[in-house]
Amino acid sequence: MKKIVSFFFLLLFTLVFSSVSAQIIRGPYLQSVSPNQGIIRWRTEQATDSRVIYGESPNKLTKLVGLKQAVVDHEVIISGLKPNKKYYYTIGDHKTMEAASEKRYILTAPKLGSTQAVRIWALGDFGSGSKNQLEVKDAIVKYTKDHRPDAWIWLGDNAYSKGLDEEYQKKVFPIYQDEFFQNLNLYPAPGNHDYAGKHDPSEPPYFKIFSMPVQGELGGIPSGNESYYSVNYGQVHLVSIDSELMEPSGLQVMDGKGAQFEWLEKDLAANKLPWTIVYFHKPPYSKGSHDSDTEKDMVKMRQNVNPLFEKYKVDIVMAGHSHVYERTHPLRGHYGINATFDATKHIVENTTAPNQYAVGKDGQGVIYIVNGSGGQLGGQRDGYPLKSAIYSNNKIGGSMILDITKTKLEAVWLGSDGEIHDQFSITKK
Ligand SMILES: [Fe+2]
Incomplete structure (x- = not known):
């Protein structure tokens, strides 16, 4: 009986542990944002793959960029963006994504030569x-x-x-x-x-x-x-x-x-x-x-x-x-x-x-x-x-x-x- 109980707890632990996504312990933070692209970086406690989903409204994130390699320091380049435009994004891995937020966005740099303030x-x-x-x-x-x-x-x-x-x-x-x-x-x-x-x-x-x-x-x-x-x-x-x-x-x-x-x-x-x-x-x-x-x-x-x-x-x-x-x-x-x-x-x-x-x-x-x-x-x-x-x-x-x-x-x-x-x-x- 004792053995069966231990096995049960081990199974439960394994299930719970594997279903928890990697905890984000740094970021996300933006790097090298230009008129057409930007880098989103973050760090997770455990190594995982990387995913960014983005779009023009926090309620409508439609585009996905993913990297399969398991890492703790994640670095995803989002390219093909338009200048001076706000793109909302969320980060995560193939199991779980963080919730979208009004505060999580890239505002791309102005078009080169733009006279905007x-x-x-x-x-x-x-x-x-x-x-x-x-x-x-x-x-x-x-x-x-x-x-x-x-x-x-x-x-x-x-x-x-x-x-x-x-x-x-x-x-x-x-x-x-x-x-x-x-x-x-x-x-x-x-x-x-x-x-x-x-x-x-x-x-x-x-x-x-x-x-x-x-x-x-x-x-x-x-x-x-x-x-x-x-x-x-x-x-x-x-x-x-x-x-x-x-x-x-x-x-x-x-x-x-x-x-x-x-x-x-x-x-x-x-x-x-x-x-x-x-x-x-x-x-x-x-x-x-x-x-x-x-x-x-x-x-x-x-x-x-x-x-x-x-x-x-x-x-x-x-x-x-x-x-x-x-x-x-x-x-x-x-x-x-x-x-x-x-x-x-x-x-x-x-x-x-x-x-x-x-x-x-x-x-x-x-x-x-x-x-x-x-x-x-x-x-x-x-x-x-x-x-x-x-x-x-x-x-x-x-x-x-x-x-x-x-x-x-x-x-x-x-x-x-x-x-x-x-x-x-x-x-x-
Ligand atoms: Fe100094």
Whole structure:
């Protein structure tokens, strides 16, 4: 009798276990979304096949893409999509699919060259697990309730303190999953913490977790390298640079030579869109938790790469690393330390009112922004605030929203308190 009972329980256990579908423990999250395709990724506890069902309404999901191989890290490409269109989707395997939801969709990127307005959310140094991280996120959720961002850029130091997979799992995915990961197009950059302080791109989980558009899927010169890439989004050319990568030659982008630097120059030279934003982790100017007078990487970035930004009339260079917010005047030719800043020489701007820049055909200087308090917060070095800065804040965390049309760029820095603490606009004829 005892044997029969044990057999019965074993049978029951087997039936129950095998009928439970694999539990989703990460995602779904969108990657490399372009005008015509997107990648949906997620992770399951047990290895299963992958299925995505999608369609134009959450009640009418009609198309299926499936991959038979059993995996825990799922990656499904949905292609043949139309630009600037919302496709709802659900994920699962051959046994079970998750329920559809209003919040689970891909909004494909605008048709290349489109003049439609776009809204970008820029976030830096966030995955710390802090209260500030949650408050900065909540402020953005509230601020964008009636006008969602179209794209999300990361400025590095995405997961503290070593960029480990489990740090992304604890301090990044759960925080942004519901509101953003499942429906927002993400174009990240890595920081020194994502590289665990090293420079070898074969190590960071960052490169395994994310899929970058390196084939020119969204315009720009294909980089063929997940460390750096560019995308055209509406009228803005977004360039994601890797300030941590060391090439086999020993060169880094801030050396002003090497493969990444050469690609950057080619990419900037080829750009025809009216707006350019270049983003990466280590800023050329900061007096927050890092000091651009003394830290070698930042000094070299300023000396060797800023001339390129100026040559190609980049509008905004945005970084993190320093856990503060700092925005400079439009600058040209300021390659020395903070003390050498000379407003009469280095500020190149034309304003119609404070913080409202009007740019003619010769362009203006480059606005350098440190936006590194999306989770981490605080710090100041000798000489804070920067002499070249028009606004600095190391007391409260925040992140930026940029609204960009063909002729106007409007930027706000939204604090964790939900207030706008800094804003500016640039108009181009
Ligand atoms: Fe950093």
